[in-house]
Amino acid sequence: MDGELAVIGLGTVGSMALWRATRRPGVRAGEVVGFEARTPGHNRSAVGGDTRLFRMTYRRGPRYAPLLERANVLWPELEAETGQEILTRCGGVYIGERDGAYLPELIATAKENGTPIEILEHDELAARYPQHGLRPDDCAVFDPRAGFLRTDRAVLAATEAAREAGASLVEDTAIDEIHEEPDGVVLRSGASSWRFERVIVTAGGWSGQLLPPPLAAAVHPRRNYLTWFVARRPEEFAPERFPVFGRIERDRSLYGAPSTDGVTVKATLDGRSQPAEDADRVVRELTDEEITEAQETVAEFLPGLIPRIVRADAYPDLFTEDHAPLLGTVPGRSRTVFATGFSGAGFKMAPASAEAAIAIAFGEPATEVTGFEPTRFTGRLPHIRASSTASRRS
Numbered sequence: 001m002d003g004e005l006a007v008i009g010l011g012t013v014g015s016m017a018l019w020r021a022t023r024r025p026g027v028r029a030g031e032v033v034g035f036e037a038r039t040p041g042h043n044r045s046a047v048g049g050d051t052r053l054f055r056m057t058y059r060r061g062p063r064y065a066p067l068l069e070r071a072n073v074l075w076p077e078l079e080a081e082t083g084q085e086i087l088t089r090c091g092g093v094y095i096g097e098r099d100g101a102y103l104p105e106l107i108a109t110a111k112e113n114g115t116p117i118e119i120l121e122h123d124e125l126a127a128r129y130p131q132h133g134l135r136p137d138d139c140a141v142f143d144p145r146a147g148f149l150r151t152d153r154a155v156l157a158a159t160e161a162a163r164e165a166g167a168s169l170v171e172d173t174a175i176d177e178i179h180e181e182p183d184g185v186v187l188r189s190g191a192s193s194w195r196f197e198r199v200i201v202t203a204g205g206w207s208g209q210l211l212p213p214p215l216a217a218a219v220h221p222r223r224n225y226l227t228w229f230v231a232r233r234p235e236e237f238a239p240e241r242f243p244v245f246g247r248i249e250r251d252r253s254l255y256g257a258p259s260t261d262g263v264t265v266k267a268t269l270d271g272r273s274q275p276a277e278d279a280d281r282v283v284r285e286l287t288d289e290e291i292t293e294a295q296e297t298v299a300e301f302l303p304g305l306i307p308r309i310v311r312a313d314a315y316p317d318l319f320t321e322d323h324a325p326l327l328g329t330v331p332g333r334s335r336t337v338f339a340t341g342f343s344g345a346g347f348k349m350a351p352a353s354a355e356a357a358i359a360i361a362f363g364e365p366a367t368e369v370t371g372f373e374p375t376r377f378t379g380r381l382p383h384i385r386a387s388s389t390a391s392r393r394s
């Protein structure tokens with residue numbers, strides 16, 4: 001055996017898995033090994049783009065609440081352990097029409113979960129956050145625990161904390177084969193191979209190449225782009241005055257974060273991800289249509305920004321058919337845990353997803369992953385052989 005636990009892919013979730021594994025009672029930290037095809041937190045992964053929104057109000061349904069609540073505890077824990085500022089809690093404001101499709105669902109989910117929120121009627125919203133160009137029917141939900149996460153800092157804080165505890169990192173090494181046997185899991189990269197007691201697959205947009213066929217058929221990498229604009233008065237968009245926001249109207253949508261550099265503001269059209277042929281070949285340039293729509297939306301929604309994109313980029317993430325992650329094992333492969341397919345939403349809950357994956361790897365029940373079991377996709381094929389080999393990376 002080369003170790004007790006291997007983590008494949010040290011991006012968002014893999015870095016958290018490495019860190020949480022070294023904190024788990026009973027795990028020998030010196031026997032935890034992370035493999036990364038490039039370097040941890042490299043900016044061609046879903047870590048790219050500086051920040052991600054953290055929010056406790058979530059319209060994808062109540063099943064995310066346990067992961068969000070746990071992540072809400074674990075991010076500050078990572079900060080306390082490493083002395084790094086990772087989560088800036090500037091609050092979150094979610095804007096839409098009073099009776100539209102967005103806010104009623106958000107309010108209903110928050111009520112169901114007992115998530116503290118504040119409802120801001122139109123005039124109060126206009127007074128508190130004059131940066132938003134409102135329509136007459138607009139009101140908002142305020143999430144006091146929301147904020148933004150510093151992505152690359154988070155990943156490096158977690159991998160360094162794990163390394164200091166004794167974990168090993170194997171960089172520039174893409175695992176191209178996973179072969180589960182009754183008493184261990186063999187990993188191969190080119191001519192090298194390793195054997196571990198258990199493995200967690202956190203390869204993000206690339207995971208499809210390491211999944212058994214029925215799961216591989218249910219996932220696909222998608223291109224997600226981000227755009228940044230210059231603020232006319234940057235102080236109005238500082239974290240103390242401008243919470244993260246999401247806004248969905250009948251005809252337009254936008255989300256973003258306050259300025260982190262005192263100049264630019266991230267403001268991006270919502271829900272615009274598109275299929276990518278390959279996570280390594282995501283088109284980084286925006287089309288003329290994407291540029292025009294983003295600039296027109298910013299001109300209406302955030303008049304304090306100059307409506308010209310000054311920075312844009314695109315990154316891969318792995319989406320599942322139902323846009324819920326894969327968190328768990330499949331029949332016949334109990335030593336290989338999948339924690340992938342976060343479908344454009346996985347950063348905020350990454351440490352909690354990672355912790356749940358570790359619990360599953362060590363044979364413990366993880367109630368917070370109910371509804372995310374990979375078996376929801378394996379039911380459609382007769383079975384997966386215990387010794388099945390993942391498809392080789394091309």
Ligand SMILES: Cc1cc2nc3c(=O)[nH]c(=O)nc-3n(C[C@H](O)[C@H](O)[C@H](O)COP(=O)(O)OP(=O)(O)OC[C@H]3O[C@@H](n4cnc5c(N)ncnc54)[C@H](O)[C@@H]3O)c2cc1C
Nearest residue numbers: 009011012013037045046053175204342344345346347348
């Ligand atoms: C533009 C954009 C905006 C987003 N906004 C938000 C947001 O505001 N809030 C939020 O919560 N979520 C958001 N998300 C989603 C979130 O960022 C992702 O769901 C999450 O980062 C995915 O993490 P991951 O660990 O699955 O993948 P990644 O972070 O991409 O990590 C995968 C890692 O695996 C490595 N790897 C791949 N193959 C192999 C291999 N064979 N062997 C070894 N290593 C390998 C890769 O090099 C990479 O480092 C956004 C995503 C994008 C792209």
